[in-house]
Amino acid sequence: MRIRRAVILGIGGVAGAAAFALGLGGWRTRNRSQSGADLLPLPFADMSFSLTDQRGNMVRPEDWIGRPTMVFFGFTWCPDVCPTTLSDISGWLEELGTDADRLNVAMITVDPERDTTEVLGDYLSHFDPRIIGLTGTLEEIERAASGFRARFEKLARDDDYTMNHTAGVFLFRSDGGFASIIDYHEDRRFAVPKIRRAIG
Amino acid sequence: MKITVFTALILTLASPTLACETVTSGEMTIENAWSRATIGANRPAVFYVAITNAGSSGDALIGIATPAASMPMLHQTVVTEDIASMPHAMSIPIAAGQSVQLAPGGYHGMLMGLTEALKVGDNFPMTLTFQNAGDITINVEVLSIRAEGPDCESDGQ
Ligand SMILES: [Cu+2]
Numbered sequence: 001m002r003i004r005r006a007v008i009l010g011i012g013g014v015a016g017a018a019a020f021a022l023g024l025g026g027w028r029t030r031n032r033s034q035s036g037a038d039l040l041p042l043p044f045a046d047m048s049f050s051l052t053d054q055r056g057n058m059v060r061p062e063d064w065i066g067r068p069t070m071v072f073f074g075f076t077w078c079p080d081v082c083p084t085t086l087s088d089i090s091g092w093l094e095e096l097g098t099d100a101d102r103l104n105v106a107m108i109t110v111d112p113e114r115d116t117t118e119v120l121g122d123y124l125s126h127f128d129p130r131i132i133g134l135t136g137t138l139e140e141i142e143r144a145a146s147g148f149r150a151r152f153e154k155l156a157r158d159d160d161y162t163m164n165h166t167a168g169v170f171l172f173r174s175d176g177g178f179a180s181i182i183d184y185h186e187d188r189r190f191a192v193p194k195i196r197r198a199i200g
Numbered sequence: 201m202k203i204t205v206f207t208a209l210i211l212t213l214a215s216p217t218l219a220c221e222t223v224t225s226g227e228m229t230i231e232n233a234w235s236r237a238t239i240g241a242n243r244p245a246v247f248y249v250a251i252t253n254a255g256s257s258g259d260a261l262i263g264i265a266t267p268a269a270s271m272p273m274l275h276q277t278v279v280t281e282d283i284a285s286m287p288h289a290m291s292i293p294i295a296a297g298q299s300v301q302l303a304p305g306g307y308h309g310m311l312m313g314l315t316e317a318l319k320v321g322d323n324f325p326m327t328l329t330f331q332n333a334g335d336i337t338i339n340v341e342v343l344s345i346r347a348e349g350p351d352c353e354s355d356g357q
Binding site for chain 1: 236238239243244245246271273275277279282283284285286304305308310311312344345346347348
């Protein structure tokens with residue numbers, strides 16, 4: 001997949017930073033007036049990527065078919081959004097109790113430069129042990145983002161960089177079909193029932 | 201029942217001590233200053249606080265400074281069309297009679313260039329600079345990386 005240059009207008013513009021976008025999974029080339037169904041995450045059977053978890057295991061989307069699955073995109077260098085999402089998810093899993101043992105739960109990094117398997121393992125050790133962290137080549141992460149219709153972009157910032165990325169948590173049924181999205185920082189009163197519905 | 205579980209979780213993650221301190225200077229009250237532990241000193245840390253302006257004129261938080269980090273700045277997490285970004289906040293308005301929270305998922309202090317890793321139980325001073333109220337310093341308590349905030353509701357309510 002070719003790396004595209006693009007700018008998300010109205011986002012990150014305050015910093016005035018030069019935005020240089022990484023692959024945006026083909027999302028941006030789509031006409032937004034097309035039918036909404038076109039923008040829904042694909043079923044796992046139609047996705048194609050190969051990533052590595054923090055324990056060194058290779059993970060492909062077809063591995064997730066057979067169990068309900070929860071996936072989100074993030075990066076460990078962000079002190080606000082990602083710990084909040086991980087903390088939310090850890091709380092949901094705790095509330096679901098043993099039902100959560102049947103779930104695949106994965107964070108896919110959008111910052112493979114810094115988020116190696118080792119870094120992910122270190123970071124995730126502070127959260128619910130059922131959450132796995134996935135990294136890989138930029139190309140594979142773009143392929144994953146494309147399947148989820150997720151987006152991410154790298155922004156230069158103060159001699160460093162930060163990542164903008166899709167913030168919602170994706171839920172899939174055990175047949176591998178997309179179920180729903182839990183919005184960023186959504187109240188657990190809504191989040192936990194959504195997960196229960198996906199578990200079925 | 202669910203609320204009980206949630207409260208119990210928070211209690212185990214946050215200690216109701218330093219982060220519950222209140223500093224008042226003139227019409228400005230600052231409280232619930234907390235941060236999250238970091239893994240190493242290379243990653244940026246975060247700073248959260250609640251600010252209340254009891255005065256009759258508006259003010260604004262225009263900067264933060266701390267010996268804990270060489271490059272602290274104000275950010276605002278914004279989620280637009282489900283994309284999370286965190287642009288700089290040049291100035292955070294604190295309207296007359298209003299409270300503003302720097303809290304997970306919104307305004308936050310972003311502490312780049314950490315002097316050392318932040319560990320649970322550590323604390324460090326943070327000086328907040330207001331357009332009108334000037335400088336006010338508060339102690340920031342470092343909570344768990346999983347913390348969503350200090351539990352300070354024990355007195356009163
Ligand atoms: Cu920030």
